[in-house]
Amino acid sequence: MPDPISEITRFPESDPGPEPIHVGIACPTVYGVAIASLGYQLVHLIAQSQPGVVTHRIVLDKPDGKSYPTRTLEEKLDIKSLDAIFFSCSFENDYIHLVRMLDTAGIPVLRRDRGSLPLILIGGIAPTGNPEPLANIADAILIGAGEINVPAALDGIQDFIPLLRGARFKSGRDQLYELWDTKVGFYVPELWSDKKGDFKSQDGRKLGQVYVDALDDFPSYTPIISSHGVYGSKNLVEISRGCPAHCNFCMLSYVNRKGQERSVASILENARKFTLDEASIGLISSRVGDHPGIVDVVNTLADDGYDVSVSSLRVATSTDELLQALSRAGTKSVAFAPEHGSEKILKLINKQYAYEDVLGRINASFDVGINRIKLYFLTGFEEETDDDLSMMVDYIQALINDSGLMTRGGGEKLIIGLAPFVPKASTPFQRRPMQPERVLKSKIKAVTGPFKNAPRIEIETESPRSSILQGIFSVGNRELTKHLEFVSRTRGPVISSWDEAVGVAGDSPVRLLMESRTTGAVLPWSFIKR
Ligand code: SF4
DSSP states (O other), X not given: OOOGGGOEEOOXXXXXXXXXXXXXXXXXXXXXXXXXXXXXXXXXXXXXXXXTEEEEEEEESSTTSOOOOSBOTTTOOBGGGOSEEEEEOSSTTHHHHHHHHHHHTTOOSSGGGOOSSOEEEEESHHHHHOOGGGTTTOSEEEOBOHHHHHHHHHHHHHHHHHHHHSTTHHHXXXXXXXXXXXXXXXXXXXXXXXXXXXXXXXXXXXXEOBOOSOGGGSOOSOSEEOTTSTTOSEEEEEOEEOOTTOOTTOHHHHHOOSOEEOOHHHHHHHHTTSOTTTOEXXXXXXXXXXXXXXXXXXXXXXXXXXXXXXXXXXXXXXXHHHHHHHHHTTOOEEEEEEEOSOHHHHHHHTOOOOHHHHHHHHHXXXXXXXXXXXXXXXXXXXXXXXXHHHHHHHHHHHHHHHTTGGGOSSOOEEEEEEEEOOOOTTSTTTTOOOOOHHHHHHHHHHHHGGGTTOXXXXXXXXXXXXXHHHHHHHHOOTTHHHHHHHHHHOOSOHHHHHHHHHHHHOSHXXXXXXXXXXXXXXXXXXXXXX
16 A cells, blocks of 8 residues: 555645545545546545545555455554445445445444444545445435535535534434435435335436536535545546437436537646646546547647646547647557447447548557557447457458558557447446356357457457446445445355355346346436436
8 A cells, every 4th residue: 555645646725624524535446546546536635525524535545355454544544444435436346345334444334234433425426326225225325427426425515523422323314314305315214214215206207317517616626635545646637427329228428418628728627636747647537539629728838848748538529639639649559449340230339430430530549659448349239240259350450451561660559449239327338147167168268269369459349247246336225235245244255256156145136137127127326316
């Protein structure tokens, strides 16, 4: 674990006051990944900026996923002694680490077993999609924008802290639940549960998700920089949120349909929080090239002397000007997502880039000196036949041939990323089944096999087992509590602990994922209004 002293921090001034509340900002992953998570760092920035709040970070100790902390990262406080812990979960598989973190710290995993602080709050894109697997664990699940609901959650805790810290904890907690329940974006599972802990509907009431009106009203940068982050010392800056492209499998597009953009001035202000010597800049968006001022932004930062990189680009909007600007700013690697080589599957998933357009973007990137290009592909659709898989192989081979990859002289490489389709809440594919592990394995082998030893090609695949686990938590319900509880008590690798949990608590969550959720079936997240 790197020494926090080696970090560079840029928090705004804040006033903890004479009797602050002490809040854990937790990421159920290791330090290097946590510090490279803009979502986690923004929760920290928001909470730390609130008067009367002192924040303490909590991350996994070691990358083996077996070592869990009992103390906070900075002051080594006993985690149990905190007033509240905010967990930031970008990925569903993090839930297993989350429950083990609670258990190791000596905090009862189930809400009904907790009779004192800390309160447990959970947010992030994964529970925003489907909070139900965590419903028996969290005091509140924050649905939507942390910029709005984290300060509101802290306000409530501050209001009730005299009761919560004393003998009247339960009374204070119940009043706090009632208060939170009046706010958009707060899922208070206790108030949606019957005596047995099962989901209790509220006569058609829907829970709202919270959005920010204007991104510029809030800061967006990583307040802590460390060379131990998985991307190195990089200041991540969000330039836009949501995506209007609506690919049928993509939750990002359906939990935030608005598609909001930050102004050029705001992006530059956030990007310049660290000096050239301190950090490079990562511009974060699912659609970087769609931003009308993006070329301006990248060129201005390049003129300043910053190195700039971007998250994945859309084929349709990565113009020659943008690629040239990125190259000027030191970008050596970009990613595109053609997704498939079969017209039939592309139509099915609602993503149809012409082959010539994908090839054009690869060539344009190579031509300006961006020499590593990652291409994301998806497999695992029921309609996908051997012919469709062959088309994907032919498509990749054609890109290799037509881009002249093998004869280019700049060390160019293509990285082929292939992942199984995982059904996600609130998307048009939310009722689709996931294919079994053996089918996914065989499809991945069929597509990647021909390129295994090809020069200048790297293959990166998602594990079918890990993807299936992700699917289980993506579409699962409270029944998963039993499995999570079991997993929390084991210390083995995540996948084998999960297998043991299925052996003990039953395989109904697996069956729920593998069978199609018919139109009439009520989905666990159906009470959330998007
Ligand atoms: S897959 Fe990419 S382009 Fe499609 S909706 Fe999601 S973010 Fe947008």
